[in-house]
Amino acid sequence: MDKSDIGVVGMAVMGKNLALNIASRNYRCAVFNRTAEKTAQVMAERGDAAGLVATYSVRALAKALKRPRRLMLMVKAGKAVDETIAHLLPHLERGDIIIDGGNSHYPDTDRRQAELAKKGIRFIGTGVSGGEEGALHGPSIMPGGERDAYRHVDPIFRAIAARTDDGACCTWLGKGSAGHFVKMVHNGIEYAMMQMLAESYDLLRTGLGYDMAEVHNTFAKWNQGRTAGYLVEISALVTSYRDPQTGQWLVDLIQDTAAQKGTGKWTTVAALDLGVPVPSITTAVDARILSGHKAERTAIARVAATKSHWVKGLPAHRLEGAAYAAFLAAYAQGMHLLSRASHEYGYALNLAQVARIWKGGCIIRSRILHLLKTAYTVNPRLPH
Ligand code: ATR
Numbered sequence: 001m002d003k004s005d006i007g008v009v010g011m012a013v014m015g016k017n018l019a020l021n022i023a024s025r026n027y028r029c030a031v032f033n034r035t036a037e038k039t040a041q042v043m044a045e046r047g048d049a050a051g052l053v054a055t056y057s058v059r060a061l062a063k064a065l066k067r068p069r070r071l072m073l074m075v076k077a078g079k080a081v082d083e084t085i086a087h088l089l090p091h092l093e094r095g096d097i098i099i100d101g102g103n104s105h106y107p108d109t110d111r112r113q114a115e116l117a118k119k120g121i122r123f124i125g126t127g128v129s130g131g132e133e134g135a136l137h138g139p140s141i142m143p144g145g146e147r148d149a150y151r152h153v154d155p156i157f158r159a160i161a162a163r164t165d166d167g168a169c170c171t172w173l174g175k176g177s178a179g180h181f182v183k184m185v186h187n188g189i190e191y192a193m194m195q196m197l198a199e200s201y202d203l204l205r206t207g208l209g210y211d212m213a214e215v216h217n218t219f220a221k222w223n224q225g226r227t228a229g230y231l232v233e234i235s236a237l238v239t240s241y242r243d244p245q246t247g248q249w250l251v252d253l254i255q256d257t258a259a260q261k262g263t264g265k266w267t268t269v270a271a272l273d274l275g276v277p278v279p280s281i282t283t284a285v286d287a288r289i290l291s292g293h294k295a296e297r298t299a300i301a302r303v304a305a306t307k308s309h310w311v312k313g314l315p316a317h318r319l320e321g322a323a324y325a326a327f328l329a330a331y332a333q334g335m336h337l338l339s340r341a342s343h344e345y346g347y348a349l350n351l352a353q354v355a356r357i358w359k360g361g362c363i364i365r366s367r368i369l370h371l372l373k374t375a376y377t378v379n380p381r382l383p384h
Helices: 015-022 036-050 060-063 080-093 104-117 131-137 145-152 154-160 177-209 212-222 232-237 263-274 279-292 294-304 314-347 351-357 369-376
Strands: 004-009 029-032 070-073 097-100 122-129 139-143
Touching: 004 015, 004 060, 015 029, 015 036, 015 154, 029 036, 029 060, 060 080, 060 097, 070 080, 080 097, 097 104, 097 145, 104 122, 104 177, 122 131, 122 145, 122 177, 139 154, 139 177, 139 351, 177 212, 177 232, 177 263, 177 279, 177 314, 212 232, 212 314, 263 279, 263 314, 279 294, 279 314, 314 351, 314 369, 351 369
Parallel strands: 004 029, 004 070, 070 097, 097 122
Antiparallel strands: 122 139
């Protein structure tokens, strides 16, 4: 049987969809998951039809691959990555390439690269953004690590990435943990933009007294202009959706509490370490943590409820201007952090390229990014 071009390890939603995407671009893709049932299930659902090559041991996986082996890990960030690497290692040879496509914390990426280099295994820490849909149809891909190793992966990554009028949303970003650092900051910006949209929603509903249809129309209008982007688009979508069972607006049925998985917090911590102010991102992390304190919030609301129309008379177009400025601030803070980290950690990032590969596929894609790309193209040394 023909050997596979690449192996994907981890058949949860992101890994499965990425593998299907790779296969759809005419690359032969082997797959493996720690729990065999999941692989079998993926094969039965879509994998067989898509031409995925199922393997049920790391040994079989290693045997199925062309050399140098390209192995993309899509497992839970943290110790699962280390455990998976440890299981793979006895079956790999010098020159083989491990790609970590999970949301790994950047210091882990530097550590893993150094440990693997001693064994002759090359390591590429890669951010992947776009959620389930992006993974399947075209994510934004943010690789870092050894450039020579990346050359073996580049054709596949470019083929599966999202495309815009500015090319494939993928480029090698820098050495070491550059890719995972950029992905982390992407997520920090995402936190800030989601918080801004949540606050806009609150101002529209509680402040201006809009009903859901008016809120929907406002977001839909924002998505036609300078604030247009994926998060605004899905805000318009979700405010138009009624729960089929109760007929109520879905947004009204969702509890106003959220957790935070780590990447937002990591961005704030990294910014504090580097002495870069990222107040929009940090405030968003705080707001998420605060939202989780539901019992305290409910108790306080009982004695300190304010339901006044405190922004009555505020024209909605002023809010659009504020949202635009706030989005710009979030991107600017993220870019500032990247430029500082690039200097401090030696990533040598090209910020115009970062803005370019965020223009499609990823969660923070938006019209503003074209502006940023242009600004950094004109002046690559822009400090902010
Ligand atoms: P998602 O959020 O998309 O569901 P995730 O939780 O980030 O995914 O990652 C889940 C994947 O990591 C699964 O493929 C899981 O394997 P199992 O199906 O066997 O649980 C894998 N994973 C988690 N911990 C692992 C470990 N210690 N070793 C190997 N794979 C592991």
